[in-house]
Amino acid sequence: MKRASRIFSAFFARDLTMATSYRLDFVLSVGRALFPLLVLYLPAELMGDIESTREYGGFLPFSIIGVGTMNFFMATYGSFANGLRSEQSMGTLEAVLMAPITLPVLVLAAATWNFVWSAASAALFIGGGALLYDVALPGDFGLALLFVAVTTLVFVSIGIFSASFAMVWKRGDPIGPLVSTVFFLLGGIIYPPTILPAWLAALSSTLPITHAVEALREVLLQDAGFGQVAGHLWVLCSYALVLFPASLYAFARAVRKATRDGTLLQF
Numbered sequence: 389m390k391r392a393s394r395i396f397s398a399f400f401a402r403d404l405t406m407a408t409s410y411r412l413d414f415v416l417s418v419g420r421a422l423f424p425l426l427v428l429y430l431p432a433e434l435m436g437d438i439e440s441t442r443e444y445g446g447f448l449p450f451s452i453i454g455v456g457t458m459n460f461f462m463a464t465y466g467s468f469a470n471g472l473r474s475e476q477s478m479g480t481l482e483a484v485l486m487a488p489i490t491l492p493v494l495v496l497a498a499a500t501w502n503f504v505w506s507a508a509s510a511a512l513f514i515g516g517g518a519l520l521y522d523v524a525l526p527g528d529f530g531l532a533l534l535f536v537a538v539t540t541l542v543f544v545s546i547g548i549f550s551a552s553f554a555m556v557w558k559r560g561d562p563i564g565p566l567v568s569t570v571f572f573l574l575g576g577i578i579y580p581p582t583i584l585p586a587w588l589a590a591l592s593s594t595l596p597i598t599h600a601v602e603a604l605r606e607v608l609l610q611d612a613g614f615g616q617v618a619g620h621l622w623v624l625c626s627y628a629l630v631l632f633p634a635s636l637y638a639f640a641r642a643v644r645k646a647t648r649d650g651t652l653l654q655f
Contacts, residue, residue, distance in 0.1 A: 396497045403501030421509040424455055425517050440580045444609045445523065452517035453605050454577040460510035461597065462568055464503055464540055465547040527608040535607065538624045539600040545631035552642035571597040599623045
């Protein structure tokens with residue numbers, strides 16, 4: 389455990405140093421994280437009080453939680469493929485893979501900085517929206533963090549699948565665009581799935597992002613207790629238990645194939 393923590397710290401320190409060395413880009417990234425808050429104000433004013441989001445306090449609270457969590461989870465998802473390409477471009481991937489580190493530790497450590505930054509950006513977005521638009525967040529933050537942790541594991545798994553595809557095929561990953569589009573349109577990010585046609589609403593109910601966002605809204609905006617959101621948690625845990633070991637297996641196979649084909653450092 390102590391050795392794993394040192395590995396995580398080393399990867400985090402390296403990526404933090406690289407990120408903050410480009411100061412202007414670092415400052416601009418903070419601005420990019422907050423800019424959607426201003427964009428959401430206009431449709432909120434245009435739509436006014438609509439019944440489908442009234443139970444959450446209106447469109448602004450509904451969409452702030454939705455967009456903030458979606459951005460966090462999608463950034464977490466993309467961190468693995470992006471980290472892989474970064475290691476390939478710097479010529480360090482082979483050395484990292486040959487280090488005496490277990491594959492799960494390596495995969496997670498390589499995304500530590502992106503995860504921390506994504507979490508900070510999401511917290512800044514939701515907190516900034518709450519302050520800017522006077523949105524009350526009376527819920528249990530500990531329970532909300534539990535949902536964030538479980539859903540992060542689900543998106544980590546999807547991200548590892550994406551990194552596996554990038555390891556073998558290098559470019560043209562179909563997973564990212566498909567996941568981001570379907571999850572954004574059907575996941576209840578800026579409108580409730582209940583307004584969708586019945587068959588799309590049924591499809592939406594099977595997506596992990598739908599359960600994550602709905603649970604976070606109920607916890608943070610409606611002060612729901614564990615019993616009220618336990619169903620969402622079991623669905624997310626089921627996804628995590630299936631996807632995480634499957635994604636590690638897929639990544640290990642992808643590494644072996646790239647090593648055997650001599651394409652490990654190509655990108």
